[in-house]
Amino acid sequence: MLTRDRIGALIMLAFSLGYGAMIFNIPLLPFQANQAFTARTLPQALSILGVLLSLALLLKPLRGTARDDDAAWRANMKRLLTRVPGLGFPLGKVAMLCVVMVLYGLAVRPLGFLLATTLFLVTSMLILGERRHVMALSVSVGVTVFFWVLMTQFLDVYIAPLPTFIGR
Amino acid sequence: MLDGILTGLSTAASPLNILMVAVGCFAGTFIGMLPGLGPISAIALMIPITYGFDPATGLILMAGVYYGAIFGGSTSSILINAPGVAGTVATAFDGYPMAKKGHAGKALAIAAYSSFSGGTIAAVFLLIAAPSLAVVSLAFQSTDYFALMVLGLTAVAAFAGRGNVIKALLMTVFGLMLSTVGTDETQGIQRFTFGMIDLIDGISFLLLAMATFALSEALMSVLKPKTEEEKIREKDANANLGSMKLSRDEVKEMVPVIGRSSVLGFLVGVLPGAGATIASFLAYGMEQRIAGPEKGREFGKGSVRGLAAPETANNAACSGSFVPLLTLGIPGSGTTAIMLGALISYGIQPGPRLFVENPEVFWSVIISMYLGNVILLVLNLPLIPYIARVLALPHTVLVPMILFFSLIGVYFVSFNTFDIQLMVIFAAGALVLRLLDMPMAPMLLGFILGGMMEENLRRALIINNDSWAFLWTRPLTFAILVTAALILFVPMLSPFVKRSLARRREAAGEGG
Numbered sequence: 294m295l296t297r298d299r300i301g302a303l304i305m306l307a308f309s310l311g312y313g314a315m316i317f318n319i320p321l322l323p324f325q326a327n328q329a330f331t332a333r334t335l336p337q338a339l340s341i342l343g344v345l346l347s348l349a350l351l352l353k354p355l356r357g358t359a360r361d362d363d364a365a366w367r368a369n370m371k372r373l374l375t376r377v378p379g380l381g382f383p384l385g386k387v388a389m390l391c392v393v394m395v396l397y398g399l400a401v402r403p404l405g406f407l408l409a410t411t412l413f414l415v416t417s418m419l420i421l422g423e424r425r426h427v428m429a430l431s432v433s434v435g436v437t438v439f440f441w442v443l444m445t446q447f448l449d450v451y452i453a454p455l456p457t458f459i460g461r
Numbered sequence: 462m463l464d465g466i467l468t469g470l471s472t473a474a475s476p477l478n479i480l481m482v483a484v485g486c487f488a489g490t491f492i493g494m495l496p497g498l499g500p501i502s503a504i505a506l507m508i509p510i511t512y513g514f515d516p517a518t519g520l521i522l523m524a525g526v527y528y529g530a531i532f533g534g535s536t537s538s539i540l541i542n543a544p545g546v547a548g549t550v551a552t553a554f555d556g557y558p559m560a561k562k563g564h565a566g567k568a569l570a571i572a573a574y575s576s577f578s579g580g581t582i583a584a585v586f587l588l589i590a591a592p593s594l595a596v597v598s599l600a601f602q603s604t605d606y607f608a609l610m611v612l613g614l615t616a617v618a619a620f621a622g623r624g625n626v627i628k629a630l631l632m633t634v635f636g637l638m639l640s641t642v643g644t645d646e647t648q649g650i651q652r653f654t655f656g657m658i659d660l661i662d663g664i665s666f667l668l669l670a671m672a673t674f675a676l677s678e679a680l681m682s683v684l685k686p687k688t689e690e691e692k693i694r695e696k697d698a699n700a701n702l703g704s705m706k707l708s709r710d711e712v713k714e715m716v717p718v719i720g721r722s723s724v725l726g727f728l729v730g731v732l733p734g735a736g737a738t739i740a741s742f743l744a745y746g747m748e749q750r751i752a753g754p755e756k757g758r759e760f761g762k763g764s765v766r767g768l769a770a771p772e773t774a775n776n777a778a779c780s781g782s783f784v785p786l787l788t789l790g791i792p793g794s795g796t797t798a799i800m801l802g803a804l805i806s807y808g809i810q811p812g813p814r815l816f817v818e819n820p821e822v823f824w825s826v827i828i829s830m831y832l833g834n835v836i837l838l839v840l841n842l843p844l845i846p847y848i849a850r851v852l853a854l855p856h857t858v859l860v861p862m863i864l865f866f867s868l869i870g871v872y873f874v875s876f877n878t879f880d881i882q883l884m885v886i887f888a889a890g891a892l893v894l895r896l897l898d899m900p901m902a903p904m905l906l907g908f909i910l911g912g913m914m915e916e917n918l919r920r921a922l923i924i925n926n927d928s929w930a931f932l933w934t935r936p937l938t939f940a941i942l943v944t945a946a947l948i949l950f951v952p953m954l955s956p957f958v959k960r961s962l963a964r965r966r967e968a969a970g971e972g973g
Contacts, residue, residue, distance in 0.1 A: 297898060298897075301628065301631075301894070301897040301898075301899050304894075304897075305631050308638075309634075309638075312638055312653075315653055319650060319653075320650060320651075321650070325648060328927070329922055329927035329928075330919050330922050331648070332645040332647075332648050335637075335641060335915045336638070336641050336653075339638050340638070342634050343631070343634045343638065346631040347631060349627050350627045350631060358624075359624055366898065370896070373684055373896075383684050387680050387892065390680060390683070390860075391680075391888070394864060394868060394881065394884075395881075397868065397881065398868070398881030398885070399878065401878060401881070410865065413861075413865065414861050414865060417861035418857050418861050421683065421856065421857040421860060421861070422857055423855070429858075433861075436862065440869075448513060452873075
């Protein structure tokens with residue numbers, strides 16, 4: 294049966310194998326190849342350890358309290374994947390927050406700190422289900438401006454406040 | 462030593478540093494109170510601010526945050542039965558029932574006095590233990606350091622709890638793997654960079670800590686919606702705290718408990734791998750046993766001793782965990798690991814040399830612990846009713862703020878937008894691992910120790926002419942490695958031993 298621990302073990306097994314395969318891409322100069330410790334030594338040891346430990350976790354028998362833990366975990370996962378009326382999927386919200394964070398990273402230079410941050414805060418509040426729009430907007434603007442003033446005026450960190458097309 | 466104390470006192474007592482202790486305690490209390498965000502996140506969130514200061518000030522600030530976070534965690538444990546940090550889970554056992562009886566103020570006061578005494582007594586131990594250990598550790602060579610790091614990493618896994626040892630080891634190895642990304646320092650060879658310029662310097666520890674702790678903890682809290690019952694509890698929490706005064710009998714009951722729990726907490730804190738969480742549970746269990754059957758029955762129903770014991774022990778363990786960090790440069794927990802990471806990025810190499818080369822850092826941290834404890838008591842205790850309002854802040858506002866501070870904290874250090882994307886990738890990965898109940902602290906510890914471990918091993922090999930024999934020929938190295946193996950394997954074997962003992966006893970019983 295695919296239990297919680299076994300899923301984790303499979304992920305780590307895949308990672309260790311992928312990591313192990315990439316070791317061959319580490320370039321070694323000819324004279325380095327014969328040394329006792331090269332740039333590849335530790336990664337090789339780690340990938341072997343990773344594979345062994347993942348296999349140990351994968352093959353560990355499920356007994357006693359571990360079985361109950363797994364059942365509780367399963368129920369919880371089911372809840373996360375079930376739609377809550379009016380709120381959407383819990384995991385969907387997290388995924389949307391991740392997308393918004395990526396977009397924020399892309400936007401913070403071209404849009405400038407003030408606009409990008411305000412937009413980021415407002416959107417993520419709305420994603421989390423905040424209904425008081427005026428409150429969300431005013432808190433976002435307040436935090437953004439306060440933070441910008443704190444950084445530029447008191448801590449001497451320069452951040453371009455405005456979008457690039459308006460000038461800095 | 463008196464010289465050192467005076468150096469520390471003059472550094473720690475500068476107005477800026479006193480302010481930083483206060484800011485740290487305050488911010489730590491605030492963040493620690495938020496359920497889901499632990500001391501690692503709290504410290505990670507403060508690190509970008511510390512980059513502007515000198516190392517001593519930075520470390521003082523972080524130590525303040527650490528204390529504050531544990532203290533804040535106990536506040537939410539007591540008021541709403543939702544421990545903000547793992548170290549205060551045991552606090553909720555008796556703190557919440559006491560609050561439910563209408564003595565929330567008293568419970569908070571007991572927690573504050575116990576934390577203060579635990580922290581202060583342990584700081585005295587630290588003052589004595591750290592310098593003497595630092596002198597001994599000057600004799601350590603790179604082979605011993607390598608062995609010590611192995612010990613630190615295995616100990617964290619071994620203390621991860623039943624059934625979690627393999628997982629914790631796996632996550633440690635994962636952290637070590639992540640630490641190999643970037644340019645190999647000795648030979649200048651790029652490893653696992655995929656030809657990307659942004660990865661040549663490796664993954665910054667601040668980025669990893671923020672992404673896998675602050676960001677992913679905030680995202681996890683989205684997945685755990687509050688139940689109606691919890692919402693009601695949060696509203697009630699601020700309504701009436703009751704009196705904060707303690708009766709003379711209660712104080713009398715607390716004093717011996719605090720004495721015992723401070724010693725226990727400090728010793729557990731010094732051990733690599735065991736931190737505030739284990740210390741608080743051990744102290745709770747010990748007091749329950751000492752209390753005897755009659756008093757022991759009060760435990761879990763609002764006992765003064767049951768609240769004082771874990772609160773004293775977790776703060777004492779915090780002070781204790783600074784011993785290996787300051788003397789050996791080897792962190793024993795995720796929290797001290799992140800402090801080590803910060804110290805390295807200030808350009809300070811912790812370890813025995815720290816005591817010699819940066820005595821002001823070494824001593825001022827110790828001295829600032831007294832200050833931190835005093836500030837927690839005189840500043841936070843009266844302010845608790847106000848700080849507790851943070852519990853009533855809606856999640857919809859709080860989570861975006863934490864996301865913003867984490868992202869911007871990393872971005873303002875590097876000014877590289879690639880870092881923001883990388884953080885999201887790590888946070889998403891960490892979220893998956895957290896959902897699978899994989900422990901994250903061993904990963905962070907592995908990541909931070911990885912580079913140092915490889916460097917020391919390599920140096921050891923060079924010194925020993927490429928021979929691995931030093932692993933068993935140098936007595937100190939060998940002894941440390943054997944200890945590491947014992948810590949790891951003895952608990953694994955104990956079920957078998959118990960079973961065979963039981964079988965033997967059964968056989969004997971049948972025979973006789």
